[in-house]
Amino acid sequence: MVCKTIRWEYAFFGLLYLLGVCLHAQDQRIADSLAVVYADGNLETQHLKDVLLEVSFNERRDLDKALGYCNELIGLAAASKDYFYLFRAYRQKAEIHLQRGNFDTALEAYFNSLDAARLTENLSWQGSVMTGIADTYSEMGNSSNASAYYNDAIDVLRFGTDSITLAISILNAGDEYFKAQKYDSALAYFQESAGIFEQEDYLIGKAYAQGNTGMVQAATGDYQLAERNINQAVVILEEFKDSYAISEYLTYMADSYWEQGEKKTALEYAHRSLDMAIQFGIKPQISDTNLKLSQFYEELGKVQESLKHFKEHVAYRDSVNNLAAVQRMADLRTDYEVSQKQVEVDLLNQQKRNQLIILASVGVLAAVLLWFFVAIRKEKKKSDTLLLNILPKEIAKELKEKGEVKSVRFENVTVLFTDFVQFSEIAAKADAKQLVRSLDYYFRMFDAITASYGLEKIKTIGDAYMCAAGLPSPDPQHVRNTIMAAREITARVQESLEHTNGLIRFQIRAGIHSGPVIAGIVGTKKFQYDIWGDTVNIAARMESNSEPGRINISEITYEAIREEFDCSYRGEISVKNRGELKMYFLN
Incomplete structure (x- = not known):
């Protein structure tokens, strides 16, 4: 038994615009009322998003229904590139799967939420999702990853203004100390979080801090005080269901x-x-x-x-752990462990008979393990090929040799973002199969072009394409190579407008910025090589402020290529935490 960690879902003060209600915690009655509003079907898109957000948050009786609301909101938010709602919907979906013990699915949703939160540049939201990722690793028993994400979340949140989310991260980090039986450290974290919750008058947070404090007291033998604190916490939590x-x-x-x-x-x-x-x-x-x-x-x-x-x-x-590598042995392992427990029980009266059962069970397990390892060897080649399709060669090699990949800071990287003009409007009217074929056509073209200039594809988000030069291996020509790739991509897309071939044709805009990034692997079920930092955010802003058929670059990128490429100054934009930044069109 371990301390209870508080979910970030309780920290969100959701403003329900349609009804003008401020929600401080989950309430099934609100979910029931909003379900009636939703079923009526006469909602504008923005109000529908608000209702889906709040009804999925408050629906506790039927979690399948809550997931349905989340998935509908994800679809609406992705189509309109509304990253706030995308961040919230994925995060709420992750919370539901975490509560159910579906850890792999929860992590996947959390990482999608983190991607959306980073696009908003909101530190509090990013910190909240990092806390959720840490919670999931904690439930899985991966203390190392949990502690790392808790520390990252606390570091980010101490720079923000969201005291409640900071207190939640501190409380949950204390849980990791409790698991490690470092009771003094755990108690210090619980008390710090309790002080913040008290200052903010956040009742459910105070209940968690009080209950976890009681668990420390019970672990150290102070049963009377522990009982009082835990019972008081339960009374409060019953009000919140x-x-x-x-x-x-x-x-x-x-x-x-x-x-x-x-x-x-x-x-x-x-x-x-x-x-x-x-x-x-x-x-x-x-x-x-x-x-x-x-x-x-x-x-x-x-x-x-x-x-x-x-x-x-x-x-x-076994259903909670869901260890993919031994899933085919799950039923046998369950029967074996139960038989071992039966052996312990029967030893009271039948010592000799149970010795035979133990030997037989061990023999069966040994035979199954032999089969298992033979099967694993046959699959190794397929796994290696699949890994190289997901990760850069150098990263895949490090992952296989060391079992992990350490995050690395690259000082000189150039990041390229592209997206299609008016994609949401076109997608809303297009045939789904035709739309997917068209995206596949363009993204395959982009993959070939970027690879020819030595760029590393990072990921696609909807219709946005992100790649970078200068990693995972340094490249002294990273700026020039990115410029050349961007020019070829925009030229090829422009040429494609003259030929339909049964595909949807788009115009494209691009943005480029150069600077340092942090690179590493995220995820456990689906690995993803990703990059983070101001350089990524500024490149995205360059793209969003570009125009159809144009490549918009930052001043830093411009200074690196001004002698070779003709550019036009086009003004400044305001970037959070960076002030005014100059922009240039590549001619």
């Missing part, structure tokens, strides 16, 4: 009563926790509470009850 937190705190209270010898009360708390976790489909808590009940009943000598709960623990634990 926070089933996840209540279930976990109830399990911890059961543990506390058991340690004090009040076994009947302990069992009541544990079963109450399990019932709540089952009702709301909280797989991690179903697994943890079943394990706790198995231990309780084993100590009471009720072996059948103990075995029943242990089987449930193993089944839900």
